[in-house]
Amino acid sequence: MEPLARRTLLRSGLLVAATAVAGPALLTGCGSGEESPARSDGKPRRGGTLRAAFTGAGAGETLNHFVGGTALDMVRARALHATLGDLDPSAPDGVRYGVLETIEVNGELSAYTLRLRRGLTFSDGSALTARDVLWSLRSPAEDPASLPVYKNPAATFDFAGARVENDHTLVLPTLAPVADGRLLLCQGNYLVVKENSDFSPEVATSGPFRLEEFVPGEGCALVRNEEFTHPELSDAPYLDGLELRSLPDSEARAAALTGGQVDFAHDLSPVTARTLGEDERFTLTSTSPPYVSGLFFRMNLAHEPFRDNRVRTAFKLAADREAMVESVFFGDATVGNDLLSPGFPDYADEIEQRPFDPDRARRLLREAGAEGMRVTLTTGPETPGMVEVATLYVENLVAVGVDATLEELPAGQLFADYPAYTRLPLAASFSVPTPALPLYQMSYGGQNPAALGWDRPDVDELVATARGTSGEESARAGLAAQRALWEEGNTIAPVFKPFTTAHVPGISGVAEDLFEQFPGFSRATLS
Known part of the structure; x- marks a missing residue:
């Protein structure tokens, strides 16, 4: 398809979607086109273009x-971009490797050896090497604008x-002995970018698709990136194309x-999911622990x-x-206990559940001389439920004597200026499923800016x-580390929600990407 035609397709599709939102109810139109016949030999069918919608950041989006x-x-x-690997609790090392063949660790836990699969190339035919892997891991740490997770x-x-x-x-030598380096490197978000990439549309890529x-x-x-070699499936990816639409709502x-x-x-939001769940034309899927997202608030110790x-304790008891x-x-979520990573083996589920105790919250605020303290909770619709949970939490705070207000930023803007985010007095956020100990390193350890x-x-x-x-x-x-976080930390994590998606019949292979x-x-296919 010519670029102009594809651009027109993108824009026309988004215009229709935007028009639909302006209407009084969800569209009940004609579905997503004709279904293609499945292969009779049971093998995944090749071909087709899958169109998917996600929360984006608007005009400020970047590659x-x-x-x-x-x-x-x-x-x-x-x-x-191809992954180093993904978390897979069923695998021998707890991970499923991507560009890597294996990760070896020495007996002192002081060095990890990453061995790449042979014959890997970028979309321009150039070889993917260990130098590209090193650059992809090291360069974000050298860029002040990079998100903390990549540092x-x-x-x-x-x-x-x-x-x-x-x-x-x-x-890779370690700064101190660590036993969980594989879990840290293979979280699904550490990807291989060509060395010295400028992230322009012309840059060669290593993943299943090219731009x-x-x-x-x-x-x-x-x-489809014809140069891509799947670690397990010789003929994947199966799709001819993939269209990703930016729709913040x-x-x-x-x-x-x-x-x-x-x-x-x-x-999808709970209300939207409930509506679509009654429509037989679509299939809904929801994740379960540990693959859930914590909606949380962080108190800035500055x-x-x-x-x-x-x-801090009063703010936790007020929720x-x-x-x-x-x-x-509507009950399709889990009560949180102010610690992230529920469901992972290293999560401290021995710690008692924090109660809702507004009376004690008021007493603690009085003792601290903080009755009537003013604070603004800043949030945004980065994932469904964030704004609604923040709204209820502000009401909880007001009920215990806090002069609390809510500031809602547009979708995609809460983290857009990350240095400004780290200066907020009370900031909303959401977690992605990650084991507890690596997550501490990612969000708290060593004066991490994300720790506020x-x-x-x-x-x-x-x-x-x-x-x-x-x-x-x-x-x-x-357990001792998580107990300290629970007793003295600056995070209120009241809810863990599933990720709910909806799709037309005939799509398979998405969940298998982990x-x-x-x-x-x-691994996705259309039938």
Whole structure:
């Protein structure tokens, strides 16, 4: 298809979707086109273009996923760039490798050797080498604009001491002994970008698709990367093309689905999902723990009242978690306990559930001299439920005597200026499914900006011990670290929600990409 025709297709589809949102109800149009016959031999059918809608960042969207924090940024990046690996609890090492053949760790847990699969190339035919892997891991740490999640490998591995032994072997020394380096590197979001990439539309890519068209704020058109070699399936990807639409609102994504402009709508709100669940034309799927997202609020310790742990505890006790689960998610969510990563083996489920106790919250605020304190909670519709849960939480705070207000930013803007985000007194966020100990390193350890002032070297040391040992010693240290976070931390995590998607019949292979919160399409088929 010619670029102009594809651009017209993108824009016309988005225009129809936007028009649908303006209407009084979801469209009930003609579906998503004719179905193609399935292969009689049972093998996945090749061909077709799958159209999918995700939350984007509007006109400010970029192909540089190191600075893009929306679902669309990650899904687009995973389609264009091959992963090091994904978390897979059923696999021997707890991971499913992508460009890597294996990761070996020495007996002292002081060095990890990454061995690449042979014969990997970029879309321009050039070889994918260990130098590209090293650049992809190291460069975000050197760019102040990169999101903290991409800087985290630099907090575990000594990139200055890294050795490229040959095109297929990279040795990464650790800054301190760690046993979970495989889990850290293979989270599905560490991707291989060509060395010294400028992220222009012309840059060669290593993933299952290559870019044909990119219109910031509207979407992108991708086609099969014929140079891609799937780690397990010799003939994947199966799709001819993939169109990713940027639609920030859940209703807009649902309207595009019901109106026939897309085949797959990601991360739907509870109300939208309930409506679509009654429509037999579509299939809904929801994730379950540990593949759920925590909706949480972080108190900035640079804000004077939050330096007092009595205030932090009061803010935690003020949250009516059950009401949030029932009123926002119709019961299809899980009450949180102010710790992230529920469902993963290293999560401290021994810690008692924090109750809803507004009376004690009021007493603690009085004792701390913080009655009537003013605070603004800043949120945005980065994932469905964020604004609604934040709204209820502000009501909870007002009920215990806090002069609390809500500021809602447009979709895609909450994390757009990350330095400004880290200065907010009370900031909303959401988590992606990650084991607890690597997540601490990603979001708290070493004065991480994402921690909003949390600086506890003693807890960092506990996490380092847990990550650098095994058995009972690791478990004791991990529990102690999470107990400290629960008792003294600056995070209120009242709700964990599933990722709910809807799609037309005949789509398969999406869940098999493992990274369910940000779907991949390397195995997807249309029938």
